[in-house]
Amino acid sequence: xxxxxxxxxxxxxxxxxxxxxxxxxxxxxxxxxxxxxxxxxxxxxxxxxxxxxxxxxxxxxxxxxxxxxxxxxxxxxxxxxxxxxxxxxxxxxxxxxxxxxxxxxxxxxxxxxxxxxxxxxxxxxxxxxxxxxxxxxxxxxxxxxxxxxxxxxxxxxxxxxxxxxxxxxxxxxxxxxxxxxxxxxxxxxxxxxxxxxxxxxxxxxxxxxx
Amino acid sequence: xxxxxxxxxxxxxxxxxxxxxxxxxxxxxxxxxxxxxxxxxxxxxxxxxxxxxxxxxxxxxxxxxxxxxxxxxxxxxxxxxxxxxxxxxxxxxxxxxxxxxxxxxxxxxxxxxxxxxxxxxxxxxxxxxxxxxxxxxxxxxxxxxxxxxxxxxxxxxxxxxxxxxxxxxxxxxxxxxxxxxxxxxxxxxxxxxxxxxxxxxxxxxxxxxx
Numbered sequence: 001x002x003x004x005x006x007x008x009x010x011x012x013x014x015x016x017x018x019x020x021x022x023x024x025x026x027x028x029x030x031x032x033x034x035x036x037x038x039x040x041x042x043x044x045x046x047x048x049x050x051x052x053x054x055x056x057x058x059x060x061x062x063x064x065x066x067x068x069x070x071x072x073x074x075x076x077x078x079x080x081x082x083x084x085x086x087x088x089x090x091x092x093x094x095x096x097x098x099x100x101x102x103x104x105x106x107x108x109x110x111x112x113x114x115x116x117x118x119x120x121x122x123x124x125x126x127x128x129x130x131x132x133x134x135x136x137x138x139x140x141x142x143x144x145x146x147x148x149x150x151x152x153x154x155x156x157x158x159x160x161x162x163x164x165x166x167x168x169x170x171x172x173x174x175x176x177x178x179x180x181x182x183x184x185x186x187x188x189x190x191x192x193x194x195x196x197x198x199x200x201x202x203x204x205x206x207x208x209x210x
Numbered sequence: 211x212x213x214x215x216x217x218x219x220x221x222x223x224x225x226x227x228x229x230x231x232x233x234x235x236x237x238x239x240x241x242x243x244x245x246x247x248x249x250x251x252x253x254x255x256x257x258x259x260x261x262x263x264x265x266x267x268x269x270x271x272x273x274x275x276x277x278x279x280x281x282x283x284x285x286x287x288x289x290x291x292x293x294x295x296x297x298x299x300x301x302x303x304x305x306x307x308x309x310x311x312x313x314x315x316x317x318x319x320x321x322x323x324x325x326x327x328x329x330x331x332x333x334x335x336x337x338x339x340x341x342x343x344x345x346x347x348x349x350x351x352x353x354x355x356x357x358x359x360x361x362x363x364x365x366x367x368x369x370x371x372x373x374x375x376x377x378x379x380x381x382x383x384x385x386x387x388x389x390x391x392x393x394x395x396x397x398x399x400x401x402x403x404x405x406x407x408x409x410x411x412x413x414x415x416x417x418x419x420x
Contacts, residue, residue, distance in 0.1 A: 002357065003213070003242055003350075003353060003354050003357050004238065004241060004242055004245065004354075007242055007245040007246065007350070008245060010247075012247060028214065030412070030415075030416055031214060031412070032213055032214055032217060033415075034409050034410070034412060034415050034416075035214070035217040035218060035407070035409060036217065036349060036352070037220075037222060037352060037364050039364075039366050041408070043409065043410050043415065046415060046416070046417050047415065047416050047417070048416075048417045048418075048419055049416055049417070049418050049419065049420070050419045050420070051420045052419065052420050055419060091410075092408065092410070095408055095410070096408045099406055099408045100405050100406050100408065128338050128341075131338075131342060132341060132342060132345045132387075133345075135342045135343075135345035135346050135348075135349065136345050136346075136348055136349035136352070136364075137349065138345075138346055138349065139246060139345065139346035139347065139348065139349025139350045139353075140213075140217070140349045140350070140352070140353055142246070142247060142346070142350070143213060143349075143350055143353050144213050144214075147212065147213050154247050154249075154346075156249050167419060172417075177342075195310050196309055196310050197245070198251070198302065198305055198306045198309045198310065199244050199245060199253065200244070200253050200301075200302070200305070202240070202241070202244060205243075205244050205253065205256060205257065206240055206244075206256070206257050206258075206259055207256050207257070207258045207259070207382075208258075208259050209258055209259065209260045209262065209265060209377060210259070210260070210261050210262050
């Protein structure tokens with residue numbers, strides 16, 4: 001199967017059937033997210049994996065009562081750094097030094113440049129930058145789920161601050177940006193399951209500057 | 211090949227060899243982006259495809275002289291809506307009505323809700339929301355390129371306003387957010403080509419709330 005076939009197969013599942021997804025398949029999706037690229041390799045986000053039924057029930061009202069929250073097998077909450085700090089910028093480079101056997105401080109100039117650049121931006125701009133990186137991983141997760149023939153609903157419709165509080169994300173310096181609900185479609189009862197996928201035409205979506 | 215193998219193969223190519231990528235492979239990547247999901251199906255971004263050598267040469271200084279800009283075969287510029295308008299929100303629903311054979315105005319309530327929600331946000335917040343959607347497509351494009359064994363460099367390092375002006379994006383109500391340079395790695399001369407891919411450990415990257 002190709003990625004194009006996977007993307008054609010998938011859709012934003014509106015009704016799931018409650019069936020559980022094997023953990024190894026979810027682990028595959030999480031590994032794809034971990035391998036996804038991010039700006040300067042900073043990986044400025046985390047994924048919170050939720051399977052607990054009580055916790056899902058608490059999240060449902062925060063997500064305007066959407067049924068996928070409780071009918072999904074797993075919820076993946078993508079949560080971005082609320083700001084970049086010196087420590088957060090240092091961490092991936094320190095790991096690179098060790099894993100690549102590079103001399104200590106090999107990337108100091110680059111790191112300092114990065115840090116200087118971030119000091120010139122607001123905390124809100126830090127978060128937006130981090131959130132965009134999370135969305136790269138989010139896109140990759142959607143592709144990975146489709147490849148595994150696991151249904152997924154990308155969900156932005158929830159009260160972020162309430163979810164952050166429920167999950168204790170503020171204490172971790174994180175802010176939720178999006179949720180991917182994983183499960184299996186309820187083909188009969190999902191109004192969207194049998195509708196044609198609609199996208200802008202290529203001629204309108206792609207602009208050629210050849 | 212699996213997506214995980216594709217993601218392990220790829221890396222942010224720092225030096226490309228100038229070889230051209232077959233247009234049908236680039237078209238495959240663009241089609242993957244077109245099929246990628248976006249919030250409420252609004253597809254609030256466009257992809258500008260650039261192959262012209264003179265145009266690439268003009269972009270290079272805007273991207274701090276990075277060599278991939280001119281050594282790449284194709285540049286894909288992801289550019290998000292500078293704001294949501296009533297027309298931009300209406301467009302995908304109008305197309306759905308036709309292609310799905312749904313009654314005219316079937317989504318009016320949902321559309322009005324969306325529009326009301328956007329009127330409560332600033333123009334900058336509109337753009338940030340649109341930019342995030344572009345990053346889903348960006349993530350999918352990176353996966354699609356890797357699947358095709360086409361090298362790709364995700365690039366945020368350029369002066370956005372200058373690129374917007376050069377490409378006339380402001381007149382289209384668009385703002386550039388990121389570039390994907392497509393081509394083939396220069397294995398011998400790319401310092402990053404043979405270094406280990408480094409990522410945070412799964413235990414640090416994934417937070418379990420089971």
